[in-house]
Amino acid sequence: MSGDQAAFLSAAELGRRLAARELSPVEVVQELLGRIERLDPGLNSFITVTAERALADARAAEAEIAAGARRGPLHGVPIALKDIFDTAGVRTTCGSQILATHVPGVDAAVVQRLRAAGTVLLGKLNLHEFAYGTTTTNPHYGACRNPWNRDRIPGGSSGGSGAALAAGLCPLSLGTDTGGSIRIPASVCGVVGLKPTFGRVTRRGVWPLAWTLDHVGPMARTVEDAALLLDAVAGHNPEDPWSSRAPAPGFARDLERGVDGLRVGIPRRVFFEHLEPDVGGAVDEVIACLERIGARTREVDWPYVEHAYTAFHGLLASEASAFHGAWLRDRPHDYGEPVRQALELGSFVPAVDYVNARRMQWLLRDGLSAAFREVDVIVTPSLPRTAPPIGEPMSREPDRAWNRFLAPFNLTGSPAISVPCGFDRAGLPIGLQIVGPAFDEARVLRVARAYERETDWHTRRPPGVS
């Protein structure tokens, strides 16, 4: 194989070609390691590159596949992980100074599952410090840059994942999402990010930000790849008290069923307010596209949603400060300033406000369940805008926070995906959010795939990464 032939293949296609022995896992890894060496100094998406381990795992995969012992569709396919998943023998920093030398002895449960599926770990990806923020302008490991415009942020907190996928440095990644941290980088980097249902993917061995809001989920360049990666990591873990017992069927099973007759809800209030014009235009075109291919759209209301962001912020701030309390006391100067201030803030939220935020969470879940009796999915813009410049302050005020369309679904635990749906006039990606009822990721993925099939946004590449 010569040149960068595998870099932008989907994981599904890579897996097929590896199985047919048209490609070698070792050569694919060598190609991606070469790209990381060449392109990542300008992006800063990786914190740690596990080159030797990747090559060893690729050789093992090649031998197993050659011996007829293929483990599944992702056998031999490379993956890079947000540096918040414990990896045995590989340092896991959480993007922090505090854990800069932390080398876990045990893999996170999802990392064990990825190993069992035969994936090949390329390395650990940059993130917002402790996943507590949405920019990935990391004070300890450097600002991660958006491949579509290197003066812009890649979003966060899983910003390294979004940047590495968009730049063709890896075909798959796992991220975490507490208030949009998978869907934000997916949106602004022009890739796919799925926050599954709360509890669907085990968090054992994943460093927490806020226990009642944290989700683990796949990031990829295609909807099919996100489904295959979810297949690899979903399912009950008896060692994780938050892990769901709901059956985890094949998430790719309905991908090509289309949307004919499906009821698509449009929550105009809150979710379509104060959009950048190019974002609003792109999402209007999505709605027209879904109607054209057979979906029936209608407006839906969601009572109390105007309070969702504040309730989310109250829970996030309190829980994060509870987790970080000892370090905030003993090592405050080892935090970057924005995270330190956010942790100080959360330390002063009264318990009664925390409980009332949990009560609002219940009302929001109840209201959304009612909406899902009238529609099958809900679509919204992922974000009100495209990627901001590096260094622009990001608000957490409810009417200005750029993740205000995403965080409500962390409160409800609903499955929600961001898929590319266009570009603004500056050439920056725009994302569409599709949300479904709890434990129906298959429906969300089906709608996402139906839209993806009608467009070519997911095939476009950032400048300078070919």
Place this chain on the structure above:
Amino acid sequence: MSRETQIPPQLLIELARQRGWALEPQRASALRPLLESLLRGLALVAERLPPEAPPAPGGLSGSLV
């Protein structure tokens, strides 16, 4: 806490001290408007809650151990 309340920075400094960590006066002053804004929002959340609304359970219905 009333939506009109202004939090004295000294209160934040003392609460931090009780938790075992130091909050310098300039940090307390910078924190105050952010905290007041969040608490105003949370007070509004509380006002809107019907009395019968319970806290959300830890997981989604029927999904947990």
